[in-house]
Amino acid sequence: MSNPIPKSDDDIPDESVTKRFCGVIEEMMWKPSSSEMSTGSLSIAPGDSLTLAAMIAACRFTRPPNPDINERNFPLTGSPVADVADMLTVSQKDLGGQNMTTSEIEAAIDRKGFRPATLAEQLVYAKEKWNGKDWIAALGSSWVGPGGFRGVPYLFEGDGGRLLLLYWGSPECRWLGVGLFLVVRK
Numbered sequence: 001m002s003n004p005i006p007k008s009d010d011d012i013p014d015e016s017v018t019k020r021f022c023g024v025i026e027e028m029m030w031k032p033s034s035s036e037m038s039t040g041s042l043s044i045a046p047g048d049s050l051t052l053a054a055m056i057a058a059c060r061f062t063r064p065p066n067p068d069i070n071e072r073n074f075p076l077t078g079s080p081v082a083d084v085a086d087m088l089t090v091s092q093k094d095l096g097g098q099n100m101t102t103s104e105i106e107a108a109i110d111r112k113g114f115r116p117a118t119l120a121e122q123l124v125y126a127k128e129k130w131n132g133k134d135w136i137a138a139l140g141s142s143w144v145g146p147g148g149f150r151g152v153p154y155l156f157e158g159d160g161g162r163l164l165l166l167y168w169g170s171p172e173c174r175w176l177g178v179g180l181f182l183v184v185r186k
Contacts, residue, residue, distance in 0.1 A: 052076055055123040062161025069153055069164060073143040074119050081120050082184040084128045089136055089180035090114070102150075103171040105181060106139055114183035116140035119153045122182055126155055126164075133157045135179035137167060154179065 052071050092100050095108035109116055116139035117125065130136065137154040143166070144150055152169035155162070169175075 050076075052119075052123075055120065055127075056164065059123055059126045059164070060162070061164050063163055065164035066151075066153075066166045068143060068145065068151060068166055069119070073151075074141055074153070076120055077118075079118070079120075081124055082117070084124055086185045087117060087121060087125050087129070087182055088185075089134065090183055091180055092175060092177055095181075098177050099174050101171065102139065102152075102169045102173050102175070105175065109139070109181065109183050112183075113186055115186055117182035117184050121184060122153060122155065123164075125182055130155055132162050136182050137169065137175075137179055138182050139169065140184075142169065 052069075052074060056065055056069070090109070090112070092098050092105065095105060095112065097104060097108065100108070106116060119138055119141035121140070122136070122138035125136075135154060135156050137152050139152055142150045142152050149168045150170045150173075151166035154165055154167050156165050157163070
């Protein structure tokens with residue numbers, strides 16, 4: 001897996017260019033239709049002009065996301081994106097455990113009447129509600145990399161700023177009490 005953090009300032013796009021690009025993307029592509037606005041959700045279907053790259057750009061992360069977070073590995077499936085009002089973050093403690101495995105967390109989320117959020121929902125949450133500090137995983141989307149490990153997208157804030165990265169969340173992986181999990185009411 002390549003390092004998503006640029007090695008030098010030369011690898012970072014000019015801020016004014018980035019701001020203009022994000023502004024154009026936001027104006028052109030981050031507008032739900034009137035029917036979507038009335039239901040409070042965004043519908044992402046094949047053929048929509050809203051792409052994963054546009055959603056990522058609208059979130060204004062400090063650095064580019066992990067390069068494995070792309071349309072090939074995380075295609076937008078056409079499933080509706082939940083209303084941000086129906087999304088919340090939960091900790092392992094909220095789920096009744098600590099140092100839980102991914103499988104245990106997913107089962108606990110289901111028992112509590114939720115489902116894990118997808119990457120598209122995580123990006124909507126990041127744009128609308130994320131405080132820019134909490135470490136938040138979206139277990140509803142994953143990608144199995146060349147080494148056979150399951151990559152789960154997560155929002156992170158650290159020395160590198162606001163980031164979108166991958167955490168290796170295979171079923172037996174223990175989360176060691178760190179971070180929150182974005183869930184959606186069923």
